[in-house]
Amino acid sequence: MKVLVAVKRVVDYNVKIRVKSDESDVDLANVKMAMNPFCEIAVEEAVRLKEKGVADEVVVVSMGPKACQEQIRTAMALGADRGIQVETDETLESLAVAKLLAKVVEAEQPGLVILGKQSIDSDNNQTGQMLAALTGMAQGTFASEINIAEETVDVTREVDGGLETLTLKLPAIVTTDLRLNEPRYASLPNIMKAKRKPLDVKTPADFGVDITPRLKTLKVEAPAAREAGILVNSVDELVEKLKNEAKVI
Amino acid sequence: MSILVIAEHENGSLKGATLNTVAAAQQIGGDIDLLVAGSGCGAVAEEAAKVNGVAKVLLADADCYNHQLAENMAQLVAELASGYSHILAAATTTGKNFMPRVAAVLDVAQISDIVAVESADTFKRPIYAGNAIATVQSSDSVKVVTVRSTGFEPVDTDGSASVETLSAVHDAGVSSFVKEELAKSDRPELTSAGVIISGGRGMGNGENFAMLERVADKLGAAVGASRAAVDAGFVPNDMQVGQTGKIVAPDLYIAVGISGAIQHLAGMKDSKFIVAINKDEEAPIFQVADYGLVADLFDVIPELEQKL
Ligand SMILES: Cc1cc2nc3c(=O)[nH]c(=O)nc-3n(C[C@H](O)[C@H](O)[C@H](O)COP(=O)(O)OP(=O)(O)OC[C@H]3O[C@@H](n4cnc5c(N)ncnc54)[C@H](O)[C@@H]3O)c2cc1C
Ligand SMILES: Nc1ncnc2c1ncn2[C@@H]1O[C@H](COP(=O)(O)O)[C@@H](O)[C@H]1O
Numbered sequence: 001m002k003v004l005v006a007v008k009r010v011v012d013y014n015v016k017i018r019v020k021s022d023e024s025d026v027d028l029a030n031v032k033m034a035m036n037p038f039c040e041i042a043v044e045e046a047v048r049l050k051e052k053g054v055a056d057e058v059v060v061v062s063m064g065p066k067a068c069q070e071q072i073r074t075a076m077a078l079g080a081d082r083g084i085q086v087e088t089d090e091t092l093e094s095l096a097v098a099k100l101l102a103k104v105v106e107a108e109q110p111g112l113v114i115l116g117k118q119s120i121d122s123d124n125n126q127t128g129q130m131l132a133a134l135t136g137m138a139q140g141t142f143a144s145e146i147n148i149a150e151e152t153v154d155v156t157r158e159v160d161g162g163l164e165t166l167t168l169k170l171p172a173i174v175t176t177d178l179r180l181n182e183p184r185y186a187s188l189p190n191i192m193k194a195k196r197k198p199l200d201v202k203t204p205a206d207f208g209v210d211i212t213p214r215l216k217t218l219k220v221e222a223p224a225a226r227e228a229g230i231l232v233n234s235v236d237e238l239v240e241k242l243k244n245e246a247k248v249i
Numbered sequence: 250m251s252i253l254v255i256a257e258h259e260n261g262s263l264k265g266a267t268l269n270t271v272a273a274a275q276q277i278g279g280d281i282d283l284l285v286a287g288s289g290c291g292a293v294a295e296e297a298a299k300v301n302g303v304a305k306v307l308l309a310d311a312d313c314y315n316h317q318l319a320e321n322m323a324q325l326v327a328e329l330a331s332g333y334s335h336i337l338a339a340a341t342t343t344g345k346n347f348m349p350r351v352a353a354v355l356d357v358a359q360i361s362d363i364v365a366v367e368s369a370d371t372f373k374r375p376i377y378a379g380n381a382i383a384t385v386q387s388s389d390s391v392k393v394v395t396v397r398s399t400g401f402e403p404v405d406t407d408g409s410a411s412v413e414t415l416s417a418v419h420d421a422g423v424s425s426f427v428k429e430e431l432a433k434s435d436r437p438e439l440t441s442a443g444v445i446i447s448g449g450r451g452m453g454n455g456e457n458f459a460m461l462e463r464v465a466d467k468l469g470a471a472v473g474a475s476r477a478a479v480d481a482g483f484v485p486n487d488m489q490v491g492q493t494g495k496i497v498a499p500d501l502y503i504a505v506g507i508s509g510a511i512q513h514l515a516g517m518k519d520s521k522f523i524v525a526i527n528k529d530e531e532a533p534i535f536q537v538a539d540y541g542l543v544a545d546l547f548d549v550i551p552e553l554e555q556k557l
Contacts, residue, residue, distance in 0.1 A: 223381070
């Protein structure tokens with residue numbers, strides 16, 4: 001079975017982002033970029049499927065500017081066999097990404113597609129579900145465990161109330177939650193090897209996909225700041241403040 | 250304008266998040282219909298009919314809507330969509346699961362997790378784990394929107410809408426429900442609790458959460474956790490608060506042995522009052538806390554329980 005993994009280049013999760021003073025956008029100048037953490041988990045899961053003999057090829061795909069080839073190389077260093085980049089400098093909304101992915105799915109015919117559940121920049125949590133709609137496939141979102149059988153996959157999902165398990169017909173779309181696995185680190189030899197793995201570059205026009213945004217960002221502002229609080233010296237003082245000042249207990 | 254709100258429920262009763270979502274719909278303005286899709290969910294429809302501001306309840310009661318499988322829900326909602334300018338659902342794991350699928354079927358964008366309505370086509374939503382708030386305007390003919398409950402006060406439930414039964418049965422036949430393991434608790438739900446006490450890695454182990462539960466008992470509070478506490482296996486995933494867990498905004502949030510990572514703050518920094526108990530005075534949680542107590546939690550939590 002071929003497994004397709006979608007990875008996104010985003011701001012490193014440790015960076016505390018700031019908005020530009022003109023409130024047009026966040027300030028990404030000189031900010032460290034990395035693979036979206038949920039995508040690392042997606043790559044790891046695919047590589048494990050290959051190591052278990054369930055998958056025979058892992059293909060990684062990313063859409064965006066040239067720089068996202070870094071994240072494709074990282075995925076290949078972690079064990080993906082080859083990469084596809086769909087190059088564009090335009091802003092991509094989840095619907096456009098899903099449409100491009102649907103074309104890649106059509107061309108590659110994977111048995112399973114794994115995506116992250118959410119990008120930590122847009123916090124959209126949409127692309128996997130949209131791809132599932134466009135391909136007519138079943139979806140298992142927010143996965144914390146997946147078990148592949150002959151023609152189906154069982155997906156345990158993290159839901160608000162606890163855990164839910166579904167059986168999906170293959171081919172299917174899975175999106176990862178944090179507890180699906182713990183991604184490995186790339187070793188130096190594997191980073192070197194990844195440089196020689198094949199990486200195909202396409203454009204949205206190659207696929208005939210219209211990526212025009214549907215949403216216009218009018219403003220990006222900082223959230224309301226919290227006023228500085230105080231340190232209390234004892235439990236007694238804390239209880240007194242909560243009762244008489246905050247009046248919340 | 251007319252708005253379709255998808256009710257959040259578990260066949261037995263309507264979930265509170267529906268009331269916040271209807272509140273967002275009221276701010277958009279227009280007729281509001283409430284869809285109850287499930288299996289054996291007639292009682293939910295009766296409850297839904299009492300939600301203020303709702304003109305009509307649509308009841309789709311069939312086996313295929315049990316557990317609200319995304320493939321089947323998306324077909325049903327997309328079919329109903331033609332009559333509406335907006336489709337809204339709560340940004341819960343249920344809404345987040347099927348709504349983008351609806352949007353893609355309709356070939357429109359989804360606007361995730363709105364916290365404010367600026368006008369019928371313009372909304373505010375947090376991005377970058379809540380470190381920025383974007384104002385976005387949609388040019389799509391149908392606006393598919395998920396609503397963050399903490400952004401909207403719930404509407405009341407003394408209305409009386411009519412209930413219309415739908416006969417549409419959509420079974421995509423590609424997915425099926427196997428089982429669920431739902432946490433059982435007598436405590437209030439995290440997302441609607443007035444008081445929450447959460448523990449982090451500093452709790453040391455799962456048994457120690459009993460200390461927080463005793464405090465919670467006295468305060469009528471819900472108990473939450475950081476991701477580190479969930480990852481370490483102290484407590485189950487449904488207790489996680491944060492960017493990728495539950496978003497909460499109680500009157501009082503007590504963070505115990507939690508450092509205050511960006512991703513945790515994203516889920517609780519809109520709480521009215523925040524208390525931080527941490528032995529490290531440098532912990533970032535103190536930057537958002539109204540009242541901070543630099544102390545060993547194993548000393549102060551038992552004392553807090555006793556003094557409440
Ligand atoms: C993509 C992504 C998404 C994430 N989503 C979430 C999320 O939704 N929610 C979330 O919480 N995290 C999330 N995280 C993880 C987050 O980055 C932090 O790792 C996590 O919140 C840390 O949890 P913690 O504060 O319990 O642990 P730590 O950071 O280890 O902090 C433990 C704290 O306990 C204190 N302590 C220890 N012992 C005691 C004691 N005896 N008395 C008092 N204080 C004590 C320490 O001083 C320390 O400050 C996410 C991370 C990523 C990459
Ligand atoms: N530009 C992109 N290139 C590749 N994959 C993407 C891109 N954008 C989103 N994805 C995938 O979709 C997931 C969810 O993203 P989102 O819907 O934007 O929150 C990510 O974790 C990726 O797996």
